[in-house]
Amino acid sequence: MIQQDIALARPAELAIIVPTFNEAANLELLVDLVDKAIPHIRWELVFVDDDSPDGTAELARTIAKRDSRIRVLRRHNRRGLSTACVEGILATAADYVAVMDSDLQHDERILGLMLDRLKRGDVDLVVGSRYVEGGCVGEWSKGRAAGSMLATRIALKLTRTPISDPMSGFFMIRRDAFMRSLPYLSSMGFKILLDIAASAPQPIKVAEVPYTFRCRQHGESKLNSLVLWEYFELLLDKAIGKYVPVRFLSFALVGGFGLLVHFAVLTTLFVGLGASFGLSQTAATVIAISNNFFLNNMLTYRDQRLRGRALLWGWITFNLVCATGAAANIGVAEWLFGRHTYWVFSAVAGVLVSVVWNYAMSSLFTWRRK
Structure with a gap:
């Protein structure tokens, strides 16, 4: 012993x-x-x-x-x-x-x-x-x-x-x-x-x-779909992470999917239902922002994931910090469309204007580290 x-x-x-x-x-x-x-x-x-x-x-x-x-x-x-x-x-x-x-x-x-x-x-x-x-x-x-x-x-x-x-x-x-x-x-x-x-x-x-x-x-x-996403992020980080932060890459990928959502709504309203372009672009923007918030909360900021009341407050702040970007999005898109620019290009230009703003402000206010 x-x-x-x-x-x-x-x-x-x-x-x-x-x-x-x-x-x-x-x-x-x-x-x-x-x-x-x-x-x-x-x-x-x-x-x-x-x-x-x-x-x-x-x-x-x-x-x-x-x-x-x-x-x-x-x-x-x-x-x-x-x-x-x-x-x-x-x-x-x-x-x-x-x-x-x-x-x-x-x-x-x-x-x-x-x-x-x-x-x-x-x-x-x-x-x-x-x-x-x-x-x-x-x-x-x-x-x-x-x-x-x-x-x-x-x-x-x-x-x-x-x-x-x-x-x-x-x-x-x-x-x-x-x-x-x-x-x-x-x-x-x-x-x-x-x-x-x-x-x-x-x-x-x-x-x-x-x-x-x-x-x-x-x-x-x-093992679940989130684990596969994390594996994909690791591959991205090792491949190009020293040039571009992987969190931004994730935010951009989510934004890319949001762009698909945006165009699906815009096409349905503007082309399919004959709504005005301004109304269609506004609805598409609101829906795409909400889509991006929930996906980013689950994927991009999973280590700071918002739950319960914080989730609702986060959704509110995400919409608030993106308000300027959304206004610019709609304004630029309508301005280009009014000058006979093809509606697809008008919409893309509006979306791109808000990308950097959304990422920077959401990191600062919505998913701020405590």
Whole structure:
């Protein structure tokens, strides 16, 4: 018992970062599995919880009280798997850091193999891969498997490092290698491995260990359309983010869709129903602004998402800050149309006038950081 206490008191050589959100049912199981998988390694497990309503953080804290190897980092008013991983890594002093999910789909039994491979000293990163010989995606549907392979092929074009599974959320990295990538991380979305590999100032030396992806036992999958949007944003940021802020790109993409909404309403009223151009343009502008507000709240400013009363107030302020832009939109469009400019070009000119104003003022007033 004394020897065990001394061993537990020594600094951990491996820190396992586990981001969580509503994963209370899996915590006890995960700790037990890790304990059995690497009994001869000095490890600590850091749960980084995004203020789960199911009591995940409280349960993790209870486990930590009886096991000093368990640590808990609870985040308030913050969301995101990538930022959770980054904060977890920075919160530990271990020289080797692993990242794995809390849903038990990653095979903890290869943690020892991954650490042994890193300790050889010739690689910076070891990836748990589903796509090398011996690995498997498990019981995925054909559609999900095909989607994963497509995302993998796209991701490989952004990294300068050959990784068979850059979309993996299961990997182990040397602290010094992570710190080299840290200043350049986008820290958005859910694919932190892709972010690290694409952000490294020099190509990272990588090894891969095969494993079979398991089925989730408890809780619900976090994969949804928003996750796909975040992945798309990460790709944009790594491709052109150093030239144009990715939030502006997102705002512009939403605005592009709003333009389609604008023309759909304008065409319906002006061409289809024979309403006056001024009335049609005004209605199209109001509807497009509301469309852009709700989409931006869900996508562009999801980390500052407005809810409840704040959502209504945000919609009001968004309309107020866009009022000048909307007035210019309508005024420019009508002025051009009155001079026999083709109605489509008149409408486009009016929309473009308000774009910069809308972005700047909505960032300042509607989704202002507190």
